[in-house]
Amino acid sequence: MSAMSPMYDPWEALLSRNSQGEIRLSSIEVTVTGRCNLRCEHCAVGDALTIKEERPDIGPLLRRLDQIDHLTTLSITGGEPSYDRELIESTVLPLLRYAKNRGCQTQINTNLTFDVDRYLLIAPFVDVMHISYNYLTPEDFAVLTFAGLRRRPAPKTAEALFQRLEANTRRLAEEGVFVSAESMISPRTQGRLTKIHRRLAELGVRRHEVHPLYPSDFARELPLLGLDDWRAEALALLDGRDPRVWILFGTFPFYPCSDDPRDRELLARIAREPGVTVRNDPDGRIRLNVNLLDGGIYVTDFADMGPIGNWHREPIRDAFERWRDQWRHTRFGCQCPHVGCLGPNVLVAEAYYPGVDFRRRRAPEESGWRGRYAISGVPVSGERESVMGEGNPAKIADGRLNIDSPALG
Numbered sequence: 379m380s381a382m383s384p385m386y387d388p389w390e391a392l393l394s395r396n397s398q399g400e401i402r403l404s405s406i407e408v409t410v411t412g413r414c415n416l417r418c419e420h421c422a423v424g425d426a427l428t429i430k431e432e433r434p435d436i437g438p439l440l441r442r443l444d445q446i447d448h449l450t451t452l453s454i455t456g457g458e459p460s461y462d463r464e465l466i467e468s469t470v471l472p473l474l475r476y477a478k479n480r481g482c483q484t485q486i487n488t489n490l491t492f493d494v495d496r497y498l499l500i501a502p503f504v505d506v507m508h509i510s511y512n513y514l515t516p517e518d519f520a521v522l523t524f525a526g527l528r529r530r531p532a533p534k535t536a537e538a539l540f541q542r543l544e545a546n547t548r549r550l551a552e553e554g555v556f557v558s559a560e561s562m563i564s565p566r567t568q569g570r571l572t573k574i575h576r577r578l579a580e581l582g583v584r585r586h587e588v589h590p591l592y593p594s595d596f597a598r599e600l601p602l603l604g605l606d607d608w609r610a611e612a613l614a615l616l617d618g619r620d621p622r623v624w625i626l627f628g629t630f631p632f633y634p635c636s637d638d639p640r641d642r643e644l645l646a647r648i649a650r651e652p653g654v655t656v657r658n659d660p661d662g663r664i665r666l667n668v669n670l671l672d673g674g675i676y677v678t679d680f681a682d683m684g685p686i687g688n689w690h691r692e693p694i695r696d697a698f699e700r701w702r703d704q705w706r707h708t709r710f711g712c713q714c715p716h717v718g719c720l721g722p723n724v725l726v727a728e729a730y731y732p733g734v735d736f737r738r739r740r741a742p743e744e745s746g747w748r749g750r751y752a753i754s755g756v757p758v759s760g761e762r763e764s765v766m767g768e769g770n771p772a773k774i775a776d777g778r779l780n781i782d783s784p785a786l787g
């Protein structure tokens with residue numbers, strides 16, 4: 379039985395602070411493959427997916443992980459980590475065993491569309507079985523998951539995969555596996571999110587993660603929902619939720635420093651709601667992504683953000699410290715630990731708050747939001763200036779990040 383709950387989220391960055399209040403590298407996400415049987419419309423690594431690849435020995439990566447003293451969580455992603463049994467046996471299981479031997483909490487990001495035996499094999503070593511779920515019907519599934527293919531599979535193929543995804547979710551939930559499903563608030567899910575949430579509850583999903591659409595890679599041309607609509611969708615979900623399911627808002631586009639009272643009211647509503655949390659974005663704060671195949675060290679697995687180093691050539695923690703020093707000088711490098719906020723996700727802030735320098739922001743004490751892990755006595759960033767989101771978000775001009783750090787984009 380997992381110890382995770384709305385009261386304890388091991389991926390929350392504020393839990394990884396040291397005695398001086400400094401956030402440290404405690405989480406690694408490993409990209410184990412570039413292969414996937416799907417080509418989802420929203421895929422943040424879509425163009426990086428491959429058909430064939432060499433399978434490297436994981437020994438050198440494990441030695442790099444040994445150098446991270448405070449490793450507490452490890453995630454596995456792809457591509458699709460359950461793409462074939464050889465990948466599971468040679469790479470996924472050894473990584474999970476390694477993490478468990480170190481006492482880490484583990485997560486695997488999977489589409490759950492293969493035979494359930496593969497998932498039952500890894501389930502004993504997995505604390506979070508993480509899936510994407512943005513559908514109400516097999517037709518929705520077909521449209522969203524084969525969007526990146528020139529030749530679409532037959533509708534029956536999509537229907538069979540969708541049915542297997544749902545059957546596997548139900549079966550794993552019955553076996554006691556903590557299945558966490560991520561949905562995006564986007565024009566695709568607008569007006570339907572509560573129904574999606576209730577379907578997930580029926581399937582036995584324990585946590586529903588809700589994020590904005592990330593304008594990266596395959597998704598860089600997709601329309602984003604404006605912040606007014608986003609706020610309305612979040613409120614409708616809170617009104618219609620199943621209280622048995624933990625709702626986790628990740629990379630949330632509303633901040634305690636906002637001058638818009640509607641943002642502050644939404645945060646205050648979430649703070650009052652049992653079983654609903656907002657997680658600080660772990661990427662670049664406590665977590666880095668490492669690619670097993672090419673050695674790249676990344677701030678996130680989103681393909682639009684280039685590598686910040688290579689673990690074949692240097693310890694991962696060295697790349698992290700270099701990144702952190704640079705990050706502090708970007709316009710996203712803010713923190714307000716007195717309310718438990720560590721600033722925005724870069725892609726989300728680029729899309730919704732173009733040009734805003736968050737280092738000049740500060741959450742007032744009476745913001746209505748005080749995160750569970752808020753701490754006092756730690757320096758906060760800058761002074762107050764207005765931060766209002768764009769009702770209709772700007773596109774990232776050329777599909778790549780425009781951030782004032784040499785380490786990105």
Ligand code: SF4
Nearest residue numbers: 635712714719721739
């Ligand atoms: S200034 Fe940054 S850390 Fe402070 S509330 Fe705003 S987004 Fe959060």
